[in-house]
Amino acid sequence: MDLLGSILGSMDKPPQISEAERQQKKKQRELEQKAQANEKQMKQKFREKIEEKINAFLRDGEAKSYKFEPMDKFQRSIVHDVADVAGLAAYSFGEEEVDRFIQVWKKEFSPCEGELSALRKGEEWDPVRYKQIKEEEEWKSRLEEERARQKNKIKPKTNYQAKYEHLIGKEAAVDAARKTEANKSCGMG
Numbered sequence: 139m140d141l142l143g144s145i146l147g148s149m150d151k152p153p154q155i156s157e158a159e160r161q162q163k164k165k166q167r168e169l170e171q172k173a174q175a176n177e178k179q180m181k182q183k184f185r186e187k188i189e190e191k192i193n194a195f196l197r198d199g200e201a202k203s204y205k206f207e208p209m210d211k212f213q214r215s216i217v218h219d220v221a222d223v224a225g226l227a228a229y230s231f232g233e234e235e236v237d238r239f240i241q242v243w244k245k246e247f248s249p250c251e252g253e254l255s256a257l258r259k260g261e262e263w264d265p266v267r268y269k270q271i272k273e274e275e276e277w278k279s280r281l282e283e284e285r286a287r288q289k290n291k292i293k294p295k296t297n298y299q300a301k302y303e304h305l306i307g308k309e310a311a312v313d314a315a316r317k318t319e320a321n322k323s324c325g326m327g
Contacts, residue, residue: 184213188220192242196224202247208232208239217242231257 155163195204206217214230217240221228227248232238241257243249249257252268 181212181216185216185220188217192220192224192226195242196226196244201244203241203243203249205241206239208237210235211238214238214240229254229257231260 191204191206195201209217211234218228218230221240221242225245226242227245228240228242229249230238230240249263252272253263253265256263256268
């Protein structure tokens, strides 16, 4: 006998399961499979319900958006999937595990960043107020830029014109700036 055979021969046999335990495990597996099938069926029914709501929303020519009731993460993922397939813009709002919900918009009425920001904060969206705020922010930004430019302007410490006036004279510099003649010897004119 070889080494492996001697080791296997010295080991105890695995415990045998009684018939009652086998039946109990079989029943437990069947119950688990039944629960999984029920859960799958519930998820399918939920998806169909969401599809019906979205189709009704799409058929409604007046509606621009539709707000779903608060739901858990898995259900929201289904709503996002169905909305994406239907060609809708969908966003989640609210606090997780408390009141998180989804709102969908038809693509032509998709919300702007300002509207999304207001909805995320739980505020009412006011486009006129948003435009005023944007204009004020833009004005403040331009004002800050102008202030920074004014602050960073380089000013000479001395007046160079006055510094070199004794060398070239005041009249000579003014005359040279006024009159420029072409020089024929340099090929000009």
